[in-house]
Amino acid sequence: MGSFRPGDPVAVSQLFDQIAPRYDQLNDLLSLGLHRVWKRQAIAWLRPRAGQRLLDLCCGTGDLALVLAEKVRPGGLVLGLDAAAAPLAVAARRAAARPWLPLQWRQADALATGLAEGWADGAVIAYGLRNLSDPGAGLAELRRLLRAGGRAAVLDFNRPDPAAGPPLGSSPPCSCLALRHVVVPTAAAAGLRDHYAYLEESLRRFPTGADQERLARLAGFARARHRPLGGGLMGLLELLA
Template identity: 60%
Template sequence: MFRLFDRTARTYDRLNDLLSLGLHRLWKRQAVALLQPRPGARIVDLCCGTADLAVLLAEQVRPHGRVIGVDGSAAALQQALQRAAERPWLPLEFIQGDVLALPLPPGAADGVMMAYGLRNLPSAAAGLRVIRHLLRPHGRAVVLDFNRPSRPLWAQAQRSYLQRVVVPVARMVDLEAEYTYLERSIATFATGTEQETLARQAGFAVARHHPVAGGLMGLLELRL
C-alpha cells in the first residue's frame, strides 16, 4: 500500500484539484471546522499524505499548539516536509510509520484527523481503535473519506465518474492501476452506519456520519 502512495505523491495534489474541480479543499475545510481545533491544541493528522490538511490544522492551533502528521509513504512525507519548509512559522512535525503501530502514548492528542486513510487500512475497526487510543478525555476526531451512496442513482453516478473520468485521467499520467484501485476500495469500505457502529464499539460516546457532496463523501464525527 505504501508503494502505491509513493508512486502518486508527486502528482497527488494536482490530480486532486483536477479530479474534484477543487472541491476537495472545501471538504477538508469542513472537516477542520467539525474538529474545532483551538489555539494551543495538540492534533495528530493520521495518513497525512502531502500535508495540505496538516497545514490547515496548524494554522488553527498556532502558536503554542502542535500538529503531528503521520504517514507510511516516504515520498508523500517528502512533499509534506517541503510544504512545511515554506511555512516555517507553523507548528508542524512528521512521523513516518504504520498508523496501526504508532510510537505515540495513550492520550497524546486533543484531536485526531484522518482524511482518505481509514478506507486504506487493513482494518477500519483497528484504525478507529488507534484514534481512540490517541485521544485525551473529551477529545474529538474527524474522518473524511469517500462514501458509498445509499441512493442507487448517486451510486451509479459515482461509479461512472470513477470509470469514465478518474481512471482515464490517471492513465494519462501513468497511474491507471493506482486509481483503478479507488473504485474497489470504496466498494468494500464500511458504510456511514457501519462506521458509526464500529466507532461505538471502539469506545466513542458520540459517532455521527455526515454525508457530503450528495453522499459521495462522508465526514465521521467522533467524540469521547
Template identity: 60%
Template sequence: MNETKAVRSLFEQVAPHYDSFNDLFSFGLHRVWKRQALALVKPKPGERWLDLCCGTGDLALVLANYLRPGGEVLAVDSAAAPLAIARQRSARMPWLQINWLQADVLNLPAINTGFDGAVIAYGLRNLADPGRGLEVLKRLLHPSGRGVVLDFNPSEGFAGILRQWALAGVVVPVARQVSLGEQYSYLEESIARFPDGIEQEKLAIKAGFSAAQHRSLAGGLMGALMLQC
C-alpha cells in the same frame, strides 16, 4: 507483497501527481470539503492534534494554522514520498508547528498520547483494518478528545452513480496517461468495500468512542464521521 505494503507502494508511486490530480478531479473542492470537516470539530489555538494518513500534508498545514498560537500537529503517514512533499511544503511555512512521522498507523512507535483532536482524510479505508485504526485513534486521544474521518460516501444513490462514472470515465483514463491507471483503479475498489456511515458509527462505538455521528457532505458524495471520546 501484503496489503499494507501494497497500499504504501501505491502511494509512493502516486505522490508526484497526487495533489494536481485531486485539484483536477474535484475542481479544487477537496480543499473545501477538508475545511468543512475541520469546522465540524472546531480545532482551537493551543491544542495538540493528530493527522493520521496525512499524505502530502495539505490538511495538516490548514489544521496547524487553526491551532496557532501555541498548538501543534503530529502528522503521520506510512509512505515516504508523500511525506517528502509534505516536509517541503512545511519548510516554506516555518511558523506552523508540525512534526512529520513516517509510520504505519496500525503499528505506531511509542508516542505521547492525550491529543485534543484528530483527523483522517481519505485514509481510514486504506488501512488493513479500519476498526483497529479507530481503536488506535481512541487510544491516542485525551479522554475529552474529538475527531473526524473524511472520505467518499460509499452510497448507492445518485452520488454513488456520479462517483463511479467519474472514476471509470474520467479519473482512471487520465491517470493512464501517466501510467497510473492501475493505481487509480484501486480507488473505486477501496471505496466499494469501505463501511457505510451506519457501519462506521458502529465501528467507532466498538472502538471505545462515547459518540459517533456520520454526516453527508457535498450532496452525499462525501461523508464525515464525527467522533467524541
C-alpha cells in the same frame, strides 16, 4: 504496472510513494478543487484552537496538517503521520516554506502509531481509513490516541448502503460511476490508471456510513455520526471521544 491490492500495507505504501509527485495536482483536477471544501468541513467539526496538540493520521502530502498548524498557534503542535515515505517528503518540503508553523512529521503505521494514550486533543484522517488493512482497528487506535472529549473527523469516499436507498428527493450516490468514468480515465492520461483504479477496489471493501458509526462506537467513541457530502460522493464521520 500491476494492480494494487486494497488492504495490503506494502502495496498501499508503494502506491502512494509512486503518486506523491502528482498527488496534489490530480486532487485539484479530479475534484475541481472541491476536496478543499470537504476538508474545511472536517476542520469545522474538529474546531481547532490555539495551544492544542492535533494529529493528522495518513497525512499524505500534508495539506490538512498545514491548515491545522495555522490554527493551533501559538503554543500548539500538529503531528502528521503516514506509512509512505514519499508523501511525507513532499509534506516536509511544503512545510519548510513556512517554518513558523508548529509541525512535525513521522513515518509510522496508523494501526500502531507508537504514540502515548490520550496524546492528541483532536485528530483527522482524510482518505486514509479506507486504505488500512482493518478500518475497525484504525478507529480503535484513533480513539486510544484521543483524550476524553477530544474530537476526530474522518473524511473519505462514501460507500452507500444499497439496502437504504437514496434520501428523499435526491439522486442515488454515484461514487463508483464517478471513479470509473471520470477519475480513472483522467489519471490514465497521467500514466496512473492502475493507481486510481485502485480507488474503486478499495471502496468495495470500505464500511458504509452506518457501519463506520457502529465500528466507532465499538472502539469506544461516545458519539459517532456519518453524513454524506458532495451529493453523496463523499462522507464525513464526526467523532467525539
